[in-house]
Amino acid sequence: MKQFQYMRPSTQQAVLEAINKPGTKIIAGGTNLVDLMKRGVTAPDKLVDINHLPLKSIAATKTGLHIGALALNSTVSENSLVMQKQPLLSMALKAGASPQLRNMATVGGNMMQRTRCTYFYDITMPCNKREPGSGCGALEGYNRMHSIFGASPQCIAVHPSDMCVSLAALDAVVIVSGHKGERRIPFTEFHRLPGDHPEMDNHLAKDELITGVEIPDNNFAKNSYYLKVRDRQSYAFALVSVAAALDIDNGTIKQARLAMGGVAHKPWRLIDAEKALIGKSVSEESFKQAAEIAMQGAKAYEYNSFKLKLAPATITEALKHASGLV
Amino acid sequence: MDKETPDNEIEDKGILDGTRRDFLKQSTLLTAIALTPSTVVKAAQNGWDEKIAAVYEKVPITMDVNGVKHQLAVEPRATLLDILREQMDLTGTKKGCDHGQCGACTVHVDGCRINSCLTLGVMVSGKKITTIEGLAKGDQLHPMQEAFLKHDGFQCGYCTPGQIMSAVACIREGHANSEMEIREYMSGNICRCGAYPNIVNAIQEVKDGGQAV
Numbered sequence: 001m002k003q004f005q006y007m008r009p010s011t012q013q014a015v016l017e018a019i020n021k022p023g024t025k026i027i028a029g030g031t032n033l034v035d036l037m038k039r040g041v042t043a044p045d046k047l048v049d050i051n052h053l054p055l056k057s058i059a060a061t062k063t064g065l066h067i068g069a070l071a072l073n074s075t076v077s078e079n080s081l082v083m084q085k086q087p088l089l090s091m092a093l094k095a096g097a098s099p100q101l102r103n104m105a106t107v108g109g110n111m112m113q114r115t116r117c118t119y120f121y122d123i124t125m126p127c128n129k130r131e132p133g134s135g136c137g138a139l140e141g142y143n144r145m146h147s148i149f150g151a152s153p154q155c156i157a158v159h160p161s162d163m164c165v166s167l168a169a170l171d172a173v174v175i176v177s178g179h180k181g182e183r184r185i186p187f188t189e190f191h192r193l194p195g196d197h198p199e200m201d202n203h204l205a206k207d208e209l210i211t212g213v214e215i216p217d218n219n220f221a222k223n224s225y226y227l228k229v230r231d232r233q234s235y236a237f238a239l240v241s242v243a244a245a246l247d248i249d250n251g252t253i254k255q256a257r258l259a260m261g262g263v264a265h266k267p268w269r270l271i272d273a274e275k276a277l278i279g280k281s282v283s284e285e286s287f288k289q290a291a292e293i294a295m296q297g298a299k300a301y302e303y304n305s306f307k308l309k310l311a312p313a314t315i316t317e318a319l320k321h322a323s324g325l326v
Numbered sequence: 327m328d329k330e331t332p333d334n335e336i337e338d339k340g341i342l343d344g345t346r347r348d349f350l351k352q353s354t355l356l357t358a359i360a361l362t363p364s365t366v367v368k369a370a371q372n373g374w375d376e377k378i379a380a381v382y383e384k385v386p387i388t389m390d391v392n393g394v395k396h397q398l399a400v401e402p403r404a405t406l407l408d409i410l411r412e413q414m415d416l417t418g419t420k421k422g423c424d425h426g427q428c429g430a431c432t433v434h435v436d437g438c439r440i441n442s443c444l445t446l447g448v449m450v451s452g453k454k455i456t457t458i459e460g461l462a463k464g465d466q467l468h469p470m471q472e473a474f475l476k477h478d479g480f481q482c483g484y485c486t487p488g489q490i491m492s493a494v495a496c497i498r499e500g501h502a503n504s505e506m507e508i509r510e511y512m513s514g515n516i517c518r519c520g521a522y523p524n525i526v527n528a529i530q531e532v533k534d535g536g537q538a539v
Contacts, residue, residue, distance in 0.1 A: 001403045002403075003383075003401065003402075003403055004402060004403060005383070005402065006385060006402035006446075006448050027446070027449070030444055030445065030446060030449065031426060031441070031444050034405070034444045034445075034446065035425050035426055035444060037403075038424065038425065039425075047402065047446075049448070049449055051449065074438075097514075098429065098513055098514025098515075099439060099492070099495070099496070099499070099501070099511050099513075099514050100426075100429060100432055100439050100440050100441045100492065100514045101426060101441060101444075101514065103438045103439060103440050104440050104441065104444065104445065233509075233510075233513075234509070234510050234513035235513040235514055
């Protein structure tokens with residue numbers, strides 16, 4: 001690993017000043033960044049450790065739940081307020097990584113993690129995300145884990161997070177702090193599609209720091225489910241995952257939230273499928289219809305066409321679990 | 327884990343705000359100017375400036391490892407795993423994948439299990455570390471170590487220190503209530519010999535025995 005300078009500024013203001021310089025990166029849990037530094041995928045000159053900033057609290061507000069950017073994934077997943085108000089988030093967090101990694105990884109860091117595309121990780125391979133202009137190794141390579149929605153000829157990588165899929169479904173808002181003050185970004189607009197700039201994973205500016213997320217109160221707690229399909233039962237990235245949340249009244253769906261992981265460069269919210277569920281009765285048939293709508297526009301590559309069947313099946317199954325059908 | 331106590335172990339502001347190297351470069355430059363020109367040329371040729379800077383770039387940290395306080399100077403890039411093994415000769419903690427995928431490097435930091443291969447030493451300054459060497463009380467093995475012996479919870483033994491550290495945490499966290507739960511909460515520790523059924527038996531026995539872990 002390349003040598004770097006380690007800094008631990010004492011205030012948020014000092015952190016904001018420090019990160020605005022080239023070659024500087026923030027470190028929180030380090031579970032992804034240290035790995036990438038060991039592999040030479042990234043090689044910052046300076047690391048700014050933000051772990052001592054007071055951003056760990058989890059608290060109910062008048063309108064929702066506020067979770068600090070430095071709250072640990074393990075802490076959030078077992079927090080009583082989270083389990084009571086937003087069990088979908090707890091389920092998604094528990095489906096991610098391992099207990100050891102969840103004890104290190106933070107909420108903000110989870111949002112900032114990079115894709116696990118093997119061509120991004122292997123510095124001998126072309127990758128437009130790692131090295132803009134070098135090409136995409138996955139496009140005609142072994143693209144089994146890759147995108148079926150929203151990709152570009154420059155990049156077909158997927159976002160690896162489970163937590164983010166649940167937060168996208170739950171209409172969360174990301175709170176960021178920068179030189180111009182605070183900014184609130186809807187979660188679904190935080191991450192971006194690759195387009196011509198796959199090197200950019202999200203819309204966070206260089207001089208901005210994620211300070212927390214807010215999840216508005218909802219009526220989904222009773223009927224939420226996170227279903228993750230992977231190559232082994234635990235501790236693997238998703239082939240496809242689905243966050244499903246329903247508000248059901250007397251067997252009729254009043255509101256629905258759906259998002260998918262493992263299928264796009266960002267958590268993939270399924271707005272049209274959600275709309276199709278409103279007013280429908282809880283039944284496998286209406287779930288299958290919604291899943292079909294969700295799959296419109298999907299495009300597979302040589303090795304991931306199985307996702308075209310797996311994804312709708314996972315949506316249907318997640319909705320069955322969320323609604324109590326199974 | 328929710329504590330918001332500020333970490334004041336490293337009081338040397340020069341290191342933490344990143345000015346030390348610049349200061350050192352300037353100060354060595356001033357010294358160099360005071361020297362005769364030939365000495366300056368020699369110093370530059372030998373790259374002493376960089377070497378001196380590198381020595382001073384080591385960051386002082388304190389760690390309580392298995393109940394003993396240590397003061398160390400570490401490079402910022404040194405992982406806790408490498409510091410334990412290379413600087414402190416605590417080689418019980420194993421380096422498997424070195425990328426957070428296998429769990430062989432699992433240790434406890436302030437009571438929580440983590441992957442020491444992805445933890446920078448500078449970031450755990452002032453914290454309490456427990457490694458596999460810190461579980462036994464003298465000659466008396468920890469109940470989990472006894473159970474692993476009794477149930478043959480290993481074959482080659484390389485993953486065992488990490489398995490045991492994780493197993494102890496698994497019970498302390500309250501995640502050892504069924505075989506399924508144990509398997510899920512031990513999934514961060516890979517055993518390529520496939521001793522999983524015996525590992526699960528060992529953990530269940532310690533859990534059911536109700537001994538303090």
